[in-house]
Amino acid sequence: MARSIVVIGAQWGDEGKGKIVDWLASRAQYVVRYQGGDNAGHTIVVDRKKITLHLIPSGILHNHVTTVITNGVVLSPVSLIKEIKILLKSGLSTCKRIFVSASCPMLLPYHVAMDLARENDRISKTIGTTGCGIGPAHEDKVARRALRISDLYNIKSFKKKLKNVIDYYNFQLVNYYKTHPINYQIVLDEVMSVSDMLIDMVVDVTELLDDAAKRGDSVIFEGAQGSLLDVDHGTYPYVTSAHTISGSVSVGAGVGLSYIDYVLGIVKAYSTRVGFGPFPTELSNDIGNWLCMNGNEFGSTTGRRRRTGWFDAVSVRYSVKINSFSSCCLTKLDVLDGLKELKICIAYRNKNGQIIHKCPSSLEEWEALEPIYETLPGWMTSTVGITVFHHLPKESQLYVKRIEKLIGVPISIISTGLDRSAIIILRNPFDS
Helix, strand or coil, X not given: CCCEEEEEECCCCCCCHHHHHHHHHHHCCEEEECCECCCCCEEEEECCEEEEECCCCHHHHCCCCEEEECCCECECHHHXXXXXXXXXXXXXXXXXXXXXXXXCEECCHHHHHHHHHHHHCCCCXXXXXXXXXXXXXXXXXXXXXXXXXXXXXXXXXXXXXXXXHHHHHHHHHHHCCCCCCCCHHHHHHHHHXXXXXXXXXXXXXXXXXXXXXXXXXXXXXXXXEEHHHCCCCCCCCCCCCCCCCCCHHHHHHXXXXXXXXXXXXXXXXXXXXXXXXXXXXXXXXXXXXXXXXXXXXXXXXXXXXXXXXXXXXHHHHHHHHHHCCCEEEEECHHHHCCCCEEEEEEEEECCCCCEECCCCCCHHHHHCCEEEEEXXXXXXXXXXXXXXXXXXXXXXXXXXXXXXXXXXXXXXXXXXXXXXXXXXECCCHHHC
């Protein structure tokens, strides 16, 4: 029986991880966020009420679950406290249910300013980031100038470090990007206003999770972005600034590799991508618009319209390899209701006319690919809310089984709507 499960997006993000983590959390004692920042939004619908979380792990909606934000997360203090207050207004108790690692690097206003300055700079190559400051915050961490939660234990030292970092960023913002400087006092006051609350939430994450394992508690590790946005293994340079694949759990949460029992990949029944970057199966036609509107494909964080396309079995098969998925969950199957035919990308054709069955390694190769499709019949009846697999239309069952065969791992869960109850369980990962 699995005790620790990693939940990871298998595409370019926005696969519906939040709903699945929320559903699995009914069987867990801990839900742990091990990477990312507040640039990712997990949307959960309970009794037709939509709740969007950015930093707090999705398990918070279950009163028995303890949530943990680890050192792998670049943490915006103000965003975290704001999110907690929103949950409190909704009547959800968070007391002693949200913990953070003292090693979390803080994401502060100068990171956001630098992110936006770069995206607006015509000389730089625009990536299409969310503008939340994630990249600059990770740069500070690697350059060893990041301010961490632990720095709040010594306010005198923190003030000095903050002043030095702001001076460093202001020199670039003013002299190179020709934009406004960051006000030191405003940033200091913002952090000081929430510092006591942050310190009260600090816990030794490694010890906490080690004790949980010894007790036999169930733990879910929740990823933020999709696997194809991994800084090393994704469509570089159009990627996020951190590692998003299953291997990052160990580094991001401070647990050994043997801690992980099961890796669940979350796969959307079609493909989407937000921002710039290669997207072989993208549809710029009525069907692409259909997928966008029916799937409400607009970013939870920025509201940006997502690019849409057919399911890409080649890229998902690649995600299976780099993550060692135990099984996959197929989400948003209901969005395809009403389409007469569906297509699945089963291979690519490169610029030399060669047929390839794997993802390329360079951006130039990615951008030159043409998808090779297999066509399947669609279905004209609704799948919304169906909870039993054989109650699905036969064409829908065929589509699921074909994807399962193409990606090479079993599909254990199927989501058939927004609500947490609209779900088909073929195999519960906790029972595997």
